[in-house]
Amino acid sequence: MESQNRIWTTFRKKPMALVGMGMLAVALIMALFAPLLAPYDPNERVDVVPSDILAPPGEGHLLGRDDAGKDVLSSLIYGARVSLIVGFVSSFFSMFIGTTVGLTAGYYGGRVSNALMRFTDFLMVIPDLPLMLVIISVWGRGLWKIILVISILYWTYTARLVRSQVLSIKERQFVLRARALGASNYRIIVRHILPQVMPLIIAQAVLDISSSIIAESTLSFLGLGDPTLISWGMMLNFAFERAISRKAWWFLLPPGIAIVWVSLAIILIGNALEEIVNPRLKTHHLFNPRNMISLMLAKPLLVESESPPEVTP
Template sequence: MTAPDGPAPSSGRGATPSSGRGAAPDPEPPSTAHGAAPAPAAPWTPWTRRRRSAARFWRRYRAHRAGLCGLAVLLVIALVALAAPLLVGDGARSVTDAPGTALEEPSGRFPLGTDQFGRPVLGLLVWGARVSLTVGLLAAALSVAIGTLIGVAAGHFGGWFATVVMRITDWFLVMPTLVLAIVLATVLSRSVWTVILAIGVTVWPTTARLVRAQTIAVESRPYIERARALGGGHLHVMRRHVLPNVLPLVLSQTTLCVSSAILTEATLAFLGLGDPTVVSWGGMLQDAREAGAVSSGHWWYLAPPGIAVAVVALAFTLCGRALESVLNPRLGVGR
């Protein structure tokens, strides 16, 4: 007996099922169902990672109100210093073409009075911000660079090299920094670059000791041993592994060194060891002392540069403390 013709039975796994209700249609992607093409995923690039790291850093930094106040003060002072030719003009520094008389009291024309040459103290204060900030930043950068180089090398190589280097560092720590800076500023020619060099080569030992301790901690981690086992040399390990891990410490130390450098520059200029051809806050204090502002009661000549030095040093200190808390979460948040 012959079987009636009909559809062959489906026994394979990949066969399409046949039923009275029909086969279920294939589901469409959600983006295609609405008529919009799927958006391509953003590529993960180093710039994307850096952008996200910067955003995360700024989020944590904003939690420090004192650090934000210090940063705002520094930005205002930096903008005023850059705009000095537009705000007060170049004639504010001229001794031969002074707009006022000697040691005038504060008035509507001269809000902070005049100096012994008739120059407006406000104009000198604005121009002095340029020199003081420049000396502070460059001297701090030089000292931190020297301290970082010595600290990383001593922590990485160790042995007799670290012993010799750290004994030299201890000698610099024992010697008064101001005395060494005065000696260098006296021996060398009197200029702004001499002051920067004198400060930079005398205040690096603290940075060197901090960086050496951090380097020793980084060198004990397992990935350093793996890098050496894979053939990484001394320069590779220090440049690719050690230095990136000590940079946060170096950054916070730089902001703290700037305030110290500004105070040292003001002290050197007050002692008459600065460049007499430029206007700085320390030079203004030295001129006020020579003019007898302390004994004569001319407070408007003495107080503004001293307050400016204190405010900038405090602002850099606040920024440095905030950076320490952000880069080292163990210090806590919100100081």
């Protein structure tokens, strides 16, 4: 469609968006071709001798070994799968919930809107992390449970955003025209209102991917991740518990940098998209590209200066 072409043309001209795309592509390739790229199978049982445990980087193990004598690089590559699956799937679900709630509340207004929005506010003000911890400890650990928990807690902002857009779109004359033609509410929402909000929803969903990834890492770091899968958060958890005292930085830093890498990539893409579909944001001082990048790069640059060379094989 024409407007999508336009978004893409503008998108290509934003250097930071392209940097983000490149960074995300690296992570995606890691996740997709993990079995080919990883030097070892991280789930394979290995016979370890005491000297293998937390062995520093060296021959055959570019990033050293972890506390179980397994290859850190292989775990890192396989960890990309969990992060990206959780990120994309739960952002998709939360986009779905948020869009449905926002469209319903915005279009029908009145009591429906009040009820839905108070519920949204309620979820917004509850601190996410403790609630997630409680839910996971009741439900039990598992990849799909994590995805579900993140999706049902992270849709609120999308819902508010969509609702505010719908409030103005539903007053436009083409919606009145559709009503005069006899269109049903469902048809008006799906055919006339949703297409106008879609670009904003997509931009928001992209930004949600990174918060979902961070949420998953947090849960895994706190020991509530899926025990059968390797994820970056879980690596951090093990490293935090067992590697710090042995000064095994090669176990601690890579997963941390990987999380920052993917989140930063997605934030760069998301911000560029948001700026294109919602030009009013340009007036905000944070969206002066220079300020924005310096703010966002500040932390990762500090970390990278003391980190080992590129993690890509």
